[in-house]
Amino acid sequence: MPDRDRDEQGRARNARPRDALGRPLPHGAVGEDRAPEGVVRAPEVALAEAQALLDAGRPFHAHEVLEDAWKSAPEDERELWRGLAQLAVGLTHAARGNDRGATTLLERGASAIGPYADRRPHGVDVAGLAGWAHTLAAAPATGRDPVRSAPRLRG
Incomplete structure:
Protein backbone atom coordinates (compact mmCIF):
# COMPACT_ATOMS: atom_id res chain seq x y z
CA MET A 1 0.00 0.00 0.00
CA PRO A 2 1.55 3.35 -0.99
CA ASP A 3 2.36 5.97 1.63
CA ARG A 4 -0.54 8.25 2.43
CA ASP A 5 -0.31 11.93 1.67
CA ARG A 6 0.90 13.74 4.80
CA ASP A 7 1.31 17.38 5.80
CA GLU A 8 4.35 18.82 7.60
CA GLN A 9 2.98 17.67 10.99
CA GLY A 10 2.44 14.10 9.73
CA ARG A 11 -1.36 14.35 9.55
CA ALA A 12 -3.01 12.50 6.70
CA ARG A 13 -4.01 14.71 3.78
CA ASN A 14 -5.62 13.62 0.56
CA ALA A 15 -3.76 15.30 -2.28
CA ARG A 16 -6.06 13.89 -4.95
CA PRO A 17 -7.73 16.54 -7.06
CA ARG A 18 -11.39 17.24 -6.30
CA ASP A 19 -14.37 18.33 -8.34
CA ALA A 20 -16.55 21.36 -7.55
CA LEU A 21 -18.52 19.34 -4.99
CA GLY A 22 -15.38 18.05 -3.26
CA ARG A 23 -15.52 14.52 -4.67
CA PRO A 24 -12.07 12.98 -5.21
CA LEU A 25 -10.95 12.59 -8.80
CA PRO A 26 -8.33 10.13 -10.05
CA HIS A 27 -4.70 11.06 -9.47
CA GLY A 28 -3.49 13.15 -12.40
CA ALA A 29 -6.94 14.51 -13.24
CA VAL A 30 -7.51 18.24 -13.38
CA GLY A 31 -9.62 19.32 -10.43
CA GLU A 32 -10.92 22.49 -8.85
CA ASP A 33 -8.58 24.81 -7.00
CA ARG A 34 -8.90 24.07 -3.31
CA ALA A 35 -9.13 26.62 -0.55
CA PRO A 36 -5.93 26.48 1.46
CA GLU A 37 -6.48 24.89 4.87
CA GLY A 38 -5.60 26.42 8.20
CA VAL A 39 -5.81 30.03 7.06
CA VAL A 40 -6.91 32.53 9.69
CA ARG A 41 -9.12 35.13 8.02
CA ALA A 42 -10.96 38.11 9.44
CA PRO A 43 -14.68 37.26 9.73
CA GLU A 44 -15.60 39.64 6.90
CA VAL A 45 -13.00 38.02 4.63
CA ALA A 46 -14.13 34.50 5.52
CA LEU A 47 -17.76 35.38 4.82
CA ALA A 48 -16.90 37.06 1.51
CA GLU A 49 -14.74 34.13 0.36
CA ALA A 50 -17.34 31.57 1.41
CA GLN A 51 -20.10 33.53 -0.36
CA ALA A 52 -18.05 33.74 -3.56
CA LEU A 53 -17.53 29.97 -3.44
CA LEU A 54 -21.22 29.33 -2.81
CA ASP A 55 -22.13 31.65 -5.68
CA ALA A 56 -19.70 29.74 -7.93
CA GLY A 57 -21.39 26.42 -7.11
CA ARG A 58 -18.59 25.22 -4.84
CA PRO A 59 -20.21 24.59 -1.44
CA PHE A 60 -17.62 21.99 -0.40
CA HIS A 61 -14.88 24.57 -0.82
CA ALA A 62 -16.97 27.19 1.03
CA HIS A 63 -17.19 24.70 3.89
CA GLU A 64 -13.39 24.58 4.08
CA VAL A 65 -13.21 28.36 4.48
CA LEU A 66 -15.96 28.33 7.11
CA GLU A 67 -14.29 25.45 8.93
CA ASP A 68 -11.07 27.48 9.23
CA ALA A 69 -13.13 30.34 10.66
CA TRP A 70 -14.75 27.96 13.15
CA LYS A 71 -11.36 26.67 14.32
CA SER A 72 -9.95 30.17 14.82
CA ALA A 73 -13.10 31.91 16.13
CA PRO A 74 -13.42 33.26 19.64
CA GLU A 75 -15.24 30.84 21.94
CA ASP A 76 -18.49 32.82 21.90
CA GLU A 77 -18.72 32.56 18.07
CA ARG A 78 -17.55 29.01 17.52
CA GLU A 79 -21.02 27.51 17.22
CA LEU A 80 -21.98 30.13 14.64
CA TRP A 81 -19.04 29.25 12.41
CA ARG A 82 -19.46 25.52 12.98
CA GLY A 83 -23.12 25.84 12.00
CA LEU A 84 -22.26 27.82 8.87
CA ALA A 85 -19.75 25.13 7.87
CA GLN A 86 -22.41 22.48 8.46
CA LEU A 87 -24.86 24.35 6.23
CA ALA A 88 -22.27 24.36 3.43
CA VAL A 89 -21.69 20.62 3.89
CA GLY A 90 -25.45 20.06 3.91
CA LEU A 91 -25.70 21.90 0.61
CA THR A 92 -22.84 19.76 -0.70
CA HIS A 93 -24.71 16.58 0.24
CA ALA A 94 -27.91 17.88 -1.36
CA ALA A 95 -26.03 18.65 -4.59
CA ARG A 96 -24.50 15.16 -4.55
CA GLY A 97 -27.95 13.60 -4.14
CA ASN A 98 -27.35 12.40 -0.58
CA ASP A 99 -30.71 13.44 0.87
CA ARG A 100 -30.18 11.84 4.26
CA GLY A 101 -26.79 13.49 4.76
CA ALA A 102 -28.18 16.80 3.50
CA THR A 103 -31.10 16.74 5.90
CA THR A 104 -28.91 15.82 8.87
CA LEU A 105 -26.30 18.52 8.25
CA LEU A 106 -28.77 21.25 7.29
CA GLU A 107 -30.84 20.69 10.44
CA ARG A 108 -27.71 20.44 12.61
CA GLY A 109 -26.33 23.66 11.11
CA ALA A 110 -29.61 25.51 11.54
CA SER A 111 -29.73 24.46 15.20
CA ALA A 112 -26.15 25.59 15.77
CA ILE A 113 -26.67 29.08 14.33
CA GLY A 114 -30.15 29.60 15.81
CA PRO A 115 -29.01 31.13 19.12
CA GLY A 123 -24.14 40.76 9.56
CA VAL A 124 -24.91 37.05 9.15
CA ASP A 125 -28.58 36.57 8.27
CA VAL A 126 -29.11 33.84 10.85
CA ALA A 127 -32.91 33.73 10.58
CA GLY A 128 -32.81 33.70 6.78
CA LEU A 129 -30.17 30.97 6.70
CA ALA A 130 -32.05 28.82 9.21
CA GLY A 131 -35.25 29.17 7.16
CA TRP A 132 -33.40 28.28 3.97
CA ALA A 133 -31.83 25.24 5.65
CA HIS A 134 -35.16 23.95 6.99
CA THR A 135 -36.79 24.36 3.57
CA LEU A 136 -34.00 22.52 1.75
CA ALA A 137 -33.85 19.82 4.46
CA ALA A 138 -37.60 19.19 4.09
CA ALA A 139 -37.30 18.53 0.34
CA PRO A 140 -33.66 18.19 -0.78
CA ALA A 141 -34.46 16.22 -3.95
CA THR A 142 -37.24 18.15 -5.64
CA GLY A 143 -35.64 18.19 -9.07
CA ARG A 144 -34.04 21.60 -8.67
CA ASP A 145 -30.32 22.16 -8.43
CA PRO A 146 -29.74 23.02 -4.76
CA VAL A 147 -26.45 24.76 -5.52
CA ARG A 148 -28.28 27.27 -7.74
CA SER A 149 -30.34 28.27 -4.71
CA ALA A 150 -27.35 28.76 -2.41
CA PRO A 151 -28.17 31.22 0.34
CA ARG A 152 -26.85 34.68 1.04
CA LEU A 153 -24.76 34.52 4.21
CA ARG A 154 -25.33 38.17 5.01
CA GLY A 155 -28.58 39.99 4.66
Missing part, protein backbone atom coordinates in the same frame (compact mmCIF):
# COMPACT_ATOMS: atom_id res chain seq x y z
CA TYR A 116 -27.27 33.92 17.19
CA ALA A 117 -30.44 35.18 15.47
CA ASP A 118 -30.84 38.20 17.74
CA ARG A 119 -27.17 39.20 17.57
CA ARG A 120 -26.54 38.74 13.81
CA PRO A 121 -22.75 38.64 14.28
CA HIS A 122 -20.83 40.08 11.32
Whole structure:
Protein backbone atom coordinates (compact mmCIF):
# COMPACT_ATOMS: atom_id res chain seq x y z
CA MET A 1 0.00 0.00 0.00
CA PRO A 2 1.55 3.35 -0.99
CA ASP A 3 2.36 5.97 1.63
CA ARG A 4 -0.54 8.25 2.43
CA ASP A 5 -0.31 11.93 1.67
CA ARG A 6 0.90 13.74 4.80
CA ASP A 7 1.31 17.38 5.80
CA GLU A 8 4.35 18.82 7.60
CA GLN A 9 2.98 17.67 10.99
CA GLY A 10 2.44 14.10 9.73
CA ARG A 11 -1.36 14.35 9.55
CA ALA A 12 -3.01 12.50 6.70
CA ARG A 13 -4.01 14.71 3.78
CA ASN A 14 -5.62 13.62 0.56
CA ALA A 15 -3.76 15.30 -2.28
CA ARG A 16 -6.06 13.89 -4.95
CA PRO A 17 -7.73 16.54 -7.06
CA ARG A 18 -11.39 17.24 -6.30
CA ASP A 19 -14.37 18.33 -8.34
CA ALA A 20 -16.55 21.36 -7.55
CA LEU A 21 -18.52 19.34 -4.99
CA GLY A 22 -15.38 18.05 -3.26
CA ARG A 23 -15.52 14.52 -4.67
CA PRO A 24 -12.07 12.98 -5.21
CA LEU A 25 -10.95 12.59 -8.80
CA PRO A 26 -8.33 10.13 -10.05
CA HIS A 27 -4.70 11.06 -9.47
CA GLY A 28 -3.49 13.15 -12.40
CA ALA A 29 -6.94 14.51 -13.24
CA VAL A 30 -7.51 18.24 -13.38
CA GLY A 31 -9.62 19.32 -10.43
CA GLU A 32 -10.92 22.49 -8.85
CA ASP A 33 -8.58 24.81 -7.00
CA ARG A 34 -8.90 24.07 -3.31
CA ALA A 35 -9.13 26.62 -0.55
CA PRO A 36 -5.93 26.48 1.46
CA GLU A 37 -6.48 24.89 4.87
CA GLY A 38 -5.60 26.42 8.20
CA VAL A 39 -5.81 30.03 7.06
CA VAL A 40 -6.91 32.53 9.69
CA ARG A 41 -9.12 35.13 8.02
CA ALA A 42 -10.96 38.11 9.44
CA PRO A 43 -14.68 37.26 9.73
CA GLU A 44 -15.60 39.64 6.90
CA VAL A 45 -13.00 38.02 4.63
CA ALA A 46 -14.13 34.50 5.52
CA LEU A 47 -17.76 35.38 4.82
CA ALA A 48 -16.90 37.06 1.51
CA GLU A 49 -14.74 34.13 0.36
CA ALA A 50 -17.34 31.57 1.41
CA GLN A 51 -20.10 33.53 -0.36
CA ALA A 52 -18.05 33.74 -3.56
CA LEU A 53 -17.53 29.97 -3.44
CA LEU A 54 -21.22 29.33 -2.81
CA ASP A 55 -22.13 31.65 -5.68
CA ALA A 56 -19.70 29.74 -7.93
CA GLY A 57 -21.39 26.42 -7.11
CA ARG A 58 -18.59 25.22 -4.84
CA PRO A 59 -20.21 24.59 -1.44
CA PHE A 60 -17.62 21.99 -0.40
CA HIS A 61 -14.88 24.57 -0.82
CA ALA A 62 -16.97 27.19 1.03
CA HIS A 63 -17.19 24.70 3.89
CA GLU A 64 -13.39 24.58 4.08
CA VAL A 65 -13.21 28.36 4.48
CA LEU A 66 -15.96 28.33 7.11
CA GLU A 67 -14.29 25.45 8.93
CA ASP A 68 -11.07 27.48 9.23
CA ALA A 69 -13.13 30.34 10.66
CA TRP A 70 -14.75 27.96 13.15
CA LYS A 71 -11.36 26.67 14.32
CA SER A 72 -9.95 30.17 14.82
CA ALA A 73 -13.10 31.91 16.13
CA PRO A 74 -13.42 33.26 19.64
CA GLU A 75 -15.24 30.84 21.94
CA ASP A 76 -18.49 32.82 21.90
CA GLU A 77 -18.72 32.56 18.07
CA ARG A 78 -17.55 29.01 17.52
CA GLU A 79 -21.02 27.51 17.22
CA LEU A 80 -21.98 30.13 14.64
CA TRP A 81 -19.04 29.25 12.41
CA ARG A 82 -19.46 25.52 12.98
CA GLY A 83 -23.12 25.84 12.00
CA LEU A 84 -22.26 27.82 8.87
CA ALA A 85 -19.75 25.13 7.87
CA GLN A 86 -22.41 22.48 8.46
CA LEU A 87 -24.86 24.35 6.23
CA ALA A 88 -22.27 24.36 3.43
CA VAL A 89 -21.69 20.62 3.89
CA GLY A 90 -25.45 20.06 3.91
CA LEU A 91 -25.70 21.90 0.61
CA THR A 92 -22.84 19.76 -0.70
CA HIS A 93 -24.71 16.58 0.24
CA ALA A 94 -27.91 17.88 -1.36
CA ALA A 95 -26.03 18.65 -4.59
CA ARG A 96 -24.50 15.16 -4.55
CA GLY A 97 -27.95 13.60 -4.14
CA ASN A 98 -27.35 12.40 -0.58
CA ASP A 99 -30.71 13.44 0.87
CA ARG A 100 -30.18 11.84 4.26
CA GLY A 101 -26.79 13.49 4.76
CA ALA A 102 -28.18 16.80 3.50
CA THR A 103 -31.10 16.74 5.90
CA THR A 104 -28.91 15.82 8.87
CA LEU A 105 -26.30 18.52 8.25
CA LEU A 106 -28.77 21.25 7.29
CA GLU A 107 -30.84 20.69 10.44
CA ARG A 108 -27.71 20.44 12.61
CA GLY A 109 -26.33 23.66 11.11
CA ALA A 110 -29.61 25.51 11.54
CA SER A 111 -29.73 24.46 15.20
CA ALA A 112 -26.15 25.59 15.77
CA ILE A 113 -26.67 29.08 14.33
CA GLY A 114 -30.15 29.60 15.81
CA PRO A 115 -29.01 31.13 19.12
CA TYR A 116 -27.27 33.92 17.19
CA ALA A 117 -30.44 35.18 15.47
CA ASP A 118 -30.84 38.20 17.74
CA ARG A 119 -27.17 39.20 17.57
CA ARG A 120 -26.54 38.74 13.81
CA PRO A 121 -22.75 38.64 14.28
CA HIS A 122 -20.83 40.08 11.32
CA GLY A 123 -24.14 40.76 9.56
CA VAL A 124 -24.91 37.05 9.15
CA ASP A 125 -28.58 36.57 8.27
CA VAL A 126 -29.11 33.84 10.85
CA ALA A 127 -32.91 33.73 10.58
CA GLY A 128 -32.81 33.70 6.78
CA LEU A 129 -30.17 30.97 6.70
CA ALA A 130 -32.05 28.82 9.21
CA GLY A 131 -35.25 29.17 7.16
CA TRP A 132 -33.40 28.28 3.97
CA ALA A 133 -31.83 25.24 5.65
CA HIS A 134 -35.16 23.95 6.99
CA THR A 135 -36.79 24.36 3.57
CA LEU A 136 -34.00 22.52 1.75
CA ALA A 137 -33.85 19.82 4.46
CA ALA A 138 -37.60 19.19 4.09
CA ALA A 139 -37.30 18.53 0.34
CA PRO A 140 -33.66 18.19 -0.78
CA ALA A 141 -34.46 16.22 -3.95
CA THR A 142 -37.24 18.15 -5.64
CA GLY A 143 -35.64 18.19 -9.07
CA ARG A 144 -34.04 21.60 -8.67
CA ASP A 145 -30.32 22.16 -8.43
CA PRO A 146 -29.74 23.02 -4.76
CA VAL A 147 -26.45 24.76 -5.52
CA ARG A 148 -28.28 27.27 -7.74
CA SER A 149 -30.34 28.27 -4.71
CA ALA A 150 -27.35 28.76 -2.41
CA PRO A 151 -28.17 31.22 0.34
CA ARG A 152 -26.85 34.68 1.04
CA LEU A 153 -24.76 34.52 4.21
CA ARG A 154 -25.33 38.17 5.01
CA GLY A 155 -28.58 39.99 4.66
